Amino acid sequence: MGVPSTQASNAIIYLTYGAFLIVGCYVAWRLRHQSKTEWLSSNRTQKGIPLAFNFIASGECIRTTHCA
Incomplete structure (x- = not known):
């Protein structure tokens, strides 16, 4: 091909x-029509801040250059 x-x-x-x-x-x-909190925790397992901490702890900020 x-x-x-x-x-x-x-x-x-x-x-x-x-x-x-x-x-x-x-x-x-x-x-x-969703509120901010509904959108951040749409799977109803975590709120926004713990979700952000999980993202940081997973090492994604180390692998990409987009994190502050």
């Missing part, structure tokens, strides 16, 4: 970005 051209690769990437944008906007529109 051959390597796709640059134009084909870009088309696949941007169509995927577009699909994620559409799905994200749809989910945000559907959940627009």
